[in-house]
Amino acid sequence: MEERYARGCAGYLLEMGALKRSKRSGWWIVGVKEPESIAEHSFRTAVIGSVLAMLEGADPAKVALMCTFHDSQETRVGDIPWIGRRYLTTASNQEVTADQVADAHPVVASGIQAIVDEYETGDSLEVEVAHDADKLECMLQGIEYLEQGYSNAREWVDSTRAKLKSPSAIALADAAQTMTSTEWQRTYLRTTPSASGKAGE
Amino acid sequence: MEERYARGCAGYLLEMGALKRSKRSGWWIVGVKEPESIAEHSFRTAVIGSVLAMLEGADPAKVALMCTFHDSQETRVGDIPWIGRRYLTTASNQEVTADQVADAHPVVASGIQAIVDEYETGDSLEVEVAHDADKLECMLQGIEYLEQGYSNAREWVDSTRAKLKSPSAIALADAAQTMTSTEWQRTYLRTTPSASGKAGE
């Protein structure tokens, strides 16, 4: 690989590192002082997208790929909260992405642009599922913040729930509303440990 | 979807939420008081895996999917630092995953188990790339911690660099060693802004 392409690609990966530090700023309004990062949101969005894809008969890998990159432009435009949309006009995510990959190897530049372009403008089942994953992740986080005491998170839970489209996302959202985030530990209590290679207590 | 499957899937997604709070504990030894979370590491691993796949001629979507789930067992076994391997024996990641998805819809249970199984035991180009992505993410984070003043991060940069296998990963790692994490901003300075829909200053 040419040196300049290696640097261009490495620069893109270092740029993505800023998302590990950048907070999801809309939660500040709700009262969460140290909300999760954009990277953390993107991670679980990819997990959720994969699961929804399995349930909806879509391609989990394609959905995970789109979810991974769905907020990748926010190194440059930030995480604009809902109320900010009233005051800000932004370049399109495709335009921002074009700048981000301008120095990368052509196969990377075109590859990432294609992912972003499909997420922004496509109409496949995978695209629909990926958008639902974004909303469902936000709703689950709202439920978790409610459990942690942040009473103003209620409105986010309700507003994101209302935006879900696929039957699977709606079913999971409704189930989550009746659970606690530690419910999964009960599965453990019910099952018996497998015999080998595991510690008893 | 049956109610019990919806709850089982939702429980899995809430379990994954714990990775947004769980820190990469090996960095505590190096002196980083508030290291990144496992979710943050997994996010950039998926980004890096996608990019490496494009460069190596592998399937970016398949790699992103494996990278997303590659540390998903750590809700239960934690992020065991290198030195801990000397003292701990763990159940396999497949065994842990089997417990995690025990209550999920069968299509989700088998889907996630297949992803984990391939990452752990497969020998495709995608698997190799995904493992390199895990290492390269850790190395880039080490470079970033060095930039932030943590002088003990040096050893991690060197040890993870030594484990990379694919030519692309090695090329990007070597390029990154000669850059700062803000290098990508220079691309911006060099290019001229596109004409429409963007603010000048």
Next chain:
Amino acid sequence: MEERYARGCAGYLLEMGALKRSKRSGWWIVGVKEPESIAEHSFRTAVIGSVLAMLEGADPAKVALMCTFHDSQETRVGDIPWIGRRYLTTASNQEVTADQVADAHPVVASGIQAIVDEYETGDSLEVEVAHDADKLECMLQGIEYLEQGYSNAREWVDSTRAKLKSPSAIALADAAQTMTSTEWQRTYLRTTPSASGKAGE
């Protein structure tokens, strides 16, 4: 006071509380994981503005007032980093302010709008000093981040230094570049403690 005005004013003060949680996001790019809040920046900007006003023969109270409100719109539009200006067009700060005070008592609404309007469009000595204070605060913070190990803060120190206009701001900036942030403790060591009501060691 009419109930509706009391609520409108209280709502504005609670809105300003979001600035105690909102981070100065440009520092994320530089590598600072937990940068200071907009409120913290605004506080020292007011201190600096007061001091510069004394040195330049301007009105310290008027400058402190403008500095206090100079970023008050960022509850709604966020702290847009320098690179974001390339991609975002925003409503004017006066327009945002008009929304923020829409329900407040008329004397408060017009009072705050007048402060913001003068900061944005005025050309008095006080306005110039207030703008210098904003820049100098950012530069001093950059020096402090450098001391704390964040090597990428260098570029912010240099770029904000270059924007200062008043002789006093330039003199203080140049002095600060040759000092550490704990220099003030040496004054203490040099002086002798006053006699009464103070603890010896």
Next chain:
Amino acid sequence: MEERYARGCAGYLLEMGALKRSKRSGWWIVGVKEPESIAEHSFRTAVIGSVLAMLEGADPAKVALMCTFHDSQETRVGDIPWIGRRYLTTASNQEVTADQVADAHPVVASGIQAIVDEYETGDSLEVEVAHDADKLECMLQGIEYLEQGYSNAREWVDSTRAKLKSPSAIALADAAQTMTSTEWQRTYLRTTPSASGKAGE
């Protein structure tokens, strides 16, 4: 400006930077692990003071100036919580200030001492309003901590409410008790966006 005065003034501004890191320690007793900083408290105190001044017919600029400096001595004496007053005797804030500005330019030294002296010993309407602003800020923060789940914040809300003197401060405090900290967003929902230069959704 003489070099020594530039250094003395810069040293003072760097000393004030410590307030961006220093926490309001009384909240630790209540159970808040990461309370706001003294700088954050001082910022909103200045905002509140300005608003109260407008409502009470006092000079907003003069009040903002006093509020900005009202806790500036806490770089040296710390934020002594209420219970600490039982065990500690402190030098006066004027004495501490005298040490802080000892090396600054004479116009700055006398300027800051005058501000502190008036806040500590004055009896003008501006002084009364500034003291009320300090209390009201603390009360609003208590309301916000309650919303965030910290149940022990109740006692601070009640005790600071009881200390307010001016009719405007009391009216705003009572209004705030019946609101949530996101109330201001409803104003937005009620109004229609202005036509130009703003994004729709």
Next chain:
Amino acid sequence: MEERYARGCAGYLLEMGALKRSKRSGWWIVGVKEPESIAEHSFRTAVIGSVLAMLEGADPAKVALMCTFHDSQETRVGDIPWIGRRYLTTASNQEVTADQVADAHPVVASGIQAIVDEYETGDSLEVEVAHDADKLECMLQGIEYLEQGYSNAREWVDSTRAKLKSPSAIALADAAQTMTSTEWQRTYLRTTPSASGKAGE
């Protein structure tokens, strides 16, 4: 002291410094994003152990010593949460300790090994009290997290309460369940301040 022993001892003390950064990871599952460190838990365990020893007629110093070292192996094996015990087998704490003190002065190596060995295998009253202190500390922290809004902490309060053995630990646990963590301030209000050397209000 031989140089190699000084280095070995200093290395052990620096290793213990990692416990000041390492979080009690079980709380992440409950929803606490920034739980207390292992060092913080160990500190209050020593305080509690001393108090229980006084009440039970055991030796407070011996208990404090064991409590101080009771989690000292977690620099290497981490804080394994309850659910992790299902998947992990660990070397004994004595084995880990042997590695930790391998380079220390022989008197230190044997001294620390003896403390750990007694805590792990002894059956004196002091040992029983030290184990109760570990559980009671965790329960009190659970009560405090509940007060701070973390509703999922309930299960920890109940499960640790159920493990207490000594009458004193049970009595204190039951008392704590009916109190708030600020109860101690009321004692202050009831008593009158001592006459000399203290500030009035």
Next chain:
Amino acid sequence: MEERYARGCAGYLLEMGALKRSKRSGWWIVGVKEPESIAEHSFRTAVIGSVLAMLEGADPAKVALMCTFHDSQETRVGDIPWIGRRYLTTASNQEVTADQVADAHPVVASGIQAIVDEYETGDSLEVEVAHDADKLECMLQGIEYLEQGYSNAREWVDSTRAKLKSPSAIALADAAQTMTSTEWQRTYLRTTPSASGKAGE
């Protein structure tokens, strides 16, 4: 135990919980935004005290006990930084302790007062070692902050080093100055793992 004594003791233990949240405030001046807590400092002080006692031929248990309680008054008087001593007069630690244990069971009240009294006024070898442990802990933390990039920590390393008295403390301090905080990992690399019950890599 009488109910009132159980509550008095529980109240004391909950009061000690505030030290898990209270930061060592002197480090704010040096530029550390999130310094360690008083509890974290006290924990390692107890570890260091135990080790120094072993080396000096003192009683490790007695020293650990004194170190555990040596800053226990700081729930009420705070962690007064060095410069604050110039401005503050405090009640004695024995007076503060008397208030803290006023409602506890008499055996606890007298027991804790005796510990504090000995630490403050005793002249045994154990007391000297405990005081050295307090200083050495602070010095080691300074070395760690230096490693993490905080360049202003230098002065604390030097000033605390100068206060050490016992030969062992001085020897360990001088050794630590030539090491990194991860030195202990090299011991691991040099030794061969024990045969049973441990994971290979």
